Amino acid sequence: MEGLTLSEAEQRYYCDLFSYCDTESTKKVASNGRVLELFRAAQLPADVVMQIMELCGATRLGYFGRSQFYIALKLVAVAQSGLPLRVESLNTVKDLPLPRFVVSKNEQESRHTASYASDADNPASYSGVIPPPPGRVQAKKGSVSHDAVQQRTSTDQESTSPVVSPQQSPPTSPHTWRKHNRHPSGGNNERPLAGPGPFWAPFSEAQPGSSAAGDPIWSGHSPPPHQENWVSFADTPPTSTLLAMHPASVQDQTTVRTVASATTANEIRRQSSSYDDPWKITDEQRQYYVNQFKTIQPDLNGFIPGSAAKEFFTKSKLPILELSHIWELSDFDKDGALTLDEFCAAFHLVVARKNGYDLPEKLPESLMPKLIDLEDSAEVGDQAGEVGYSSSPAEAPPSKSPSMPSLNQTWPELNQSSEDTAIVHPVPIRMTPSKIHMQEMELKRTGSDHTNPTSPLLVKPADLSEENKISSSVKFVPGNTVADGYSSSDSYTSDPEQIGSTVTRQRSHSGTSPDNTAPPPPPPRPHPSHSRSSSLDMNRSFTVTPGQQQAGVVAYPPAVPPRPQPSQGTGPHVHRPVDAEGLIAHTSTSPQQIPEQPNFADFSQFEAFAASGVNEEEEDEIETHPDVLQAEKPSDSASSLRAAKTEGRVEDKAATSVPNNTGKGTTPLAPPPKPIRRRLKSEDELRPEVEEHTQKTGVIAAVLASQPSIPRSVGKDKKAIQASIRRNKETNTVLARLNSELQQQLKDVLEERISLEVQLEQLRPFSHL
Amino acid sequence: MERIALLSPVCSPRLQNYPLYIRSVPTENELKFHYTVHTSLDVVDEKISAMGKALVDQRELYLGLLYPTEDYKVYGYVTNSKVKFVMVVDSSNTALRDNEIRSMFRKLHNSYTDIMCNPFYNPGDCIHSRAFDNMVTSMMMQYVK
Numbered sequence A: 001m002e003g004l005t006l007s008e009a010e011q012r013y014y015c016d017l018f019s020y021c022d023t024e025s026t027k028k029v030a031s032n033g034r035v036l037e038l039f040r041a042a043q044l045p046a047d048v049v050m051q052i053m054e055l056c057g058a059t060r061l062g063y064f065g066r067s068q069f070y071i072a073l074k075l076v077a078v079a080q081s082g083l084p085l086r087v088e089s090l091n092t093v094k095d096l097p098l099p100r101f102v103v104s105k106n107e108q109e110s111r112h113t114a115s116y117a118s119d120a121d122n123p124a125s126y127s128g129v130i131p132p133p134p135g136r137v138q139a140k141k142g143s144v145s146h147d148a149v150q151q152r153t154s155t156d157q158e159s160t161s162p163v164v165s166p167q168q169s170p171p172t173s174p175h176t177w178r179k180h181n182r183h184p185s186g187g188n189n190e191r192p193l194a195g196p197g198p199f200w201a202p203f204s205e206a207q208p209g210s211s212a213a214g215d216p217i218w219s220g221h222s223p224p225p226h227q228e229n230w231v232s233f234a235d236t237p238p239t240s241t242l243l244a245m246h247p248a249s250v251q252d253q254t255t256v257r258t259v260a261s262a263t264t265a266n267e268i269r270r271q272s273s274s275y276d277d278p279w280k281i282t283d284e285q286r287q288y289y290v291n292q293f294k295t296i297q298p299d300l301n302g303f304i305p306g307s308a309a310k311e312f313f314t315k316s317k318l319p320i321l322e323l324s325h326i327w328e329l330s331d332f333d334k335d336g337a338l339t340l341d342e343f344c345a346a347f348h349l350v351v352a353r354k355n356g357y358d359l360p361e362k363l364p365e366s367l368m369p370k371l372i373d374l375e376d377s378a379e380v381g382d383q384a385g386e387v388g389y390s391s392s393p394a395e396a397p398p399s400k401s402p403s404m405p406s407l408n409q410t411w412p413e414l415n416q417s418s419e420d421t422a423i424v425h426p427v428p429i430r431m432t433p434s435k436i437h438m439q440e441m442e443l444k445r446t447g448s449d450h451t452n453p454t455s456p457l458l459v460k461p462a463d464l465s466e467e468n469k470i471s472s473s474v475k476f477v478p479g480n481t482v483a484d485g486y487s488s489s490d491s492y493t494s495d496p497e498q499i500g501s502t503v504t505r506q507r508s509h510s511g512t513s514p515d516n517t518a519p520p521p522p523p524p525r526p527h528p529s530h531s532r533s534s535s536l537d538m539n540r541s542f543t544v545t546p547g548q549q550q551a552g553v554v555a556y557p558p559a560v561p562p563r564p565q566p567s568q569g570t571g572p573h574v575h576r577p578v579d580a581e582g583l584i585a586h587t588s589t590s591p592q593q594i595p596e597q598p599n600f601a602d603f604s605q606f607e608a609f610a611a612s613g614v615n616e617e618e619e620d621e622i623e624t625h626p627d628v629l630q631a632e633k634p635s636d637s638a639s640s641l642r643a644a645k646t647e648g649r650v651e652d653k654a655a656t657s658v659p660n661n662t663g664k665g666t667t668p669l670a671p672p673p674k675p676i677r678r679r680l681k682s683e684d685e686l687r688p689e690v691e692e693h694t695q696k697t698g699v700i701a702a703v704l705a706s707q708p709s710i711p712r713s714v715g716k717d718k719k720a721i722q723a724s725i726r727r728n729k730e731t732n733t734v735l736a737r738l739n740s741e742l743q744q745q746l747k748d749v750l751e752e753r754i755s756l757e758v759q760l761e762q763l764r765p766f767s768h769l
Numbered sequence B: 001m002e003r004i005a006l007l008s009p010v011c012s013p014r015l016q017n018y019p020l021y022i023r024s025v026p027t028e029n030e031l032k033f034h035y036t037v038h039t040s041l042d043v044v045d046e047k048i049s050a051m052g053k054a055l056v057d058q059r060e061l062y063l064g065l066l067y068p069t070e071d072y073k074v075y076g077y078v079t080n081s082k083v084k085f086v087m088v089v090d091s092s093n094t095a096l097r098d099n100e101i102r103s104m105f106r107k108l109h110n111s112y113t114d115i116m117c118n119p120f121y122n123p124g125d126c127i128h129s130r131a132f133d134n135m136v137t138s139m140m141m142q143y144v145k
Helices: A008-021 A032-041 A046-056 A066-080 A107-119 A146-160 A172-181 A187-194 A196-205 A225-231 A239-255 A260-274 A283-296 A306-314 A320-330 A340-354 A410-416 A431-451 A456-471 A481-499 A501-507 A536-543 A578-601 A603-612 A614-632 A641-654 A657-666 A673-677 A683-712 A714-768 B030-051 B098-117 B130-143
Strands: B002-009 B017-025 B062-068 B072-078 B084-090
Touching: A008 A032, A008 A066, A032 A046, A032 A066, A046 A066, A283 A306, A283 A340, A306 A320, A306 A340, A320 A340, A320 B130, B017 B030, B017 B130, B030 B072, B030 B084, B072 B098, B084 B098, B098 B130
Parallel strands: none
Antiparallel strands: B002 B017, B002 B084, B062 B072, B072 B084
């Protein structure tokens, strides 16, 4: 057998193991029984064990001498690493992990080993150890002097643990627990635990991520099984612990035999401490965490923003993935910031992780915010068993689930107010239906435009409401309560569009709104019978009193603009876009203007008129109207038509005929559309205006007719020509103004068209669904 | 059979959609699902651009059924940050209704925002969050029996 070179660690380890097996204290031969036990504990297949024994020469010799024993141990390590068993591998394999032995005497241990085996696949073993699963678990039983070890451990750990900033009080409780768990489950199980002691020291050099460590994994099997899952940590043993253990274990070697009473004492102690929550934060730890919190955020009731916390915890040099997981566990309300409780939990997890504990899948009960320092032995058992979110306390994320996945800034606040678990009932989404409705209505209105050009009743209100929609005017045409009904509902939905896109988007979600206002009542259902802007509603509009003007739709939080109800007193006048109204009305009036125009040229009528002298009278009467209307035109305020008319009449009656004459020339052309433009409330009003209109045409004819009559008198030729020129210029200006108004109308119609197209585009995707 | 894929478009340099997270239950035919998800991206993009003419605010996040094939149906969902969720479900699973799909997407979106809250998560990284995995698993188990 060739010489076997062992590393110092191996040397020590093997020495210890040999001593363990050397039951007869011969220092030369390891008892076969013990060796076999040991090999069994290595959890290798029987044939592998046979092979090892053969290779090491024990079969040849019949006993395990020291060298054979060492060779065997090395081969065990080789086998456990999955390498083929070769004699050459003894010396050639570098960095071989130390052989691991599982002492599975205890029922709990075996169960625990099984659980460890299953947990071996746990990707959470960040330590980077790649041990073969069966050999992973090592029940290091052991040393009796737990307390002494503890104290030393804690003090040493303080000084050498490379944890976040000056850590004065490392979590002692987990270590307390840990030591307790190293209980000897049997006399002969103690020895192996001592074994790892010596080689922990060298491990401290290669600590971070050292996979060569034959990890002394302490099994938490002794405490109630609930701790199994999250206890299975692959230890990257903290340096100080190892250093502390080393001298301790040396002592232990000598005292290990005197176990019995100490064992029971330890067991008792272990059992009592095992019911302590290992994740419990002690007071001094908490104080330390609080101090650290203060360094970042002086206000203890405040939050640490995510970025600051990230920097802070990055200093602990844990991998980002682990830190990410710690964050997920500790940020309870998922707000991207840490409260004091959350921070302590996170800190505690970081510390635990640094000391080799695996991170739990779920936040331990004791670390949950507002539950820290809760002695909960009963609940500790629940840690492992619970799955998913079922065990989360009421304030957990389920409070967030009713909220929609809104990306607005409001949702973090919603989550933070974890008391607000009230589920906001879904706000009925009116976007789509009302949009369709809007479109419907507009289509109908445009249809009505085309179909009823001469019906001012239908056209004008429709025009107005269209234009209101288009121009996003707040006020509504009183002429059409149908439009109002829709407009109010549509404005309800369209106002959010204008006001806050976020609101709209939210409503398109699950329906819950982060608005703190009470969910508004659904808009009034549009009455299908009123879908047409029919004149039926005109009657309704008349019945509405002016007092309702402001009442409108007060119920809606987004201030639906007050619905100026139509009344006979207040005309359709206007609201703001009076000119627009007028211009739009031009479309309706244009057909009416057309018949007028031929009248312009119809001078013969005017001649007849001129001849009669009825002109004067009619002109007087008619003048009042043009003047009235002219007065009305500039008036933007909601002045009643009749009031203006009466005023105009009063004023005009006092006017002289001369200015009226000139006025006549200018006004007749402009005013003719006016009576039509006005939103007529009753047909009664319309009729007289129609009459006025016809009279106006007569006036125009009269005016124009006067021109040809002028050149008759030779003496007045020049003057007449000049007068006619002047008049022509005036008509020019009037026509030009008309033209501009028509252009404006055209623009408005084009806008309508564009908006309709836009809406069509919006609605097109819905056709896909 | 169900499959959930989270894809994120990279707004800049690459301008490609790459998956942040793909999960499939059961796990066979994964490649086929990968392919399906990628082809459905075109449909998603088309839907986004179709609605893009209108105000972005009015765009629905739930894209609905992207397209059905004989074997499976593909549903899409896109967040405001243009992260796309694609879900492929078996056509034989007729119990899954639109509302359920919507709620699943909502849950996904919630979990995704939770991940975003994590300062240690860089947007664009693949998602390794255990909480997210758990949520997805439980969701798939719940709906896909």
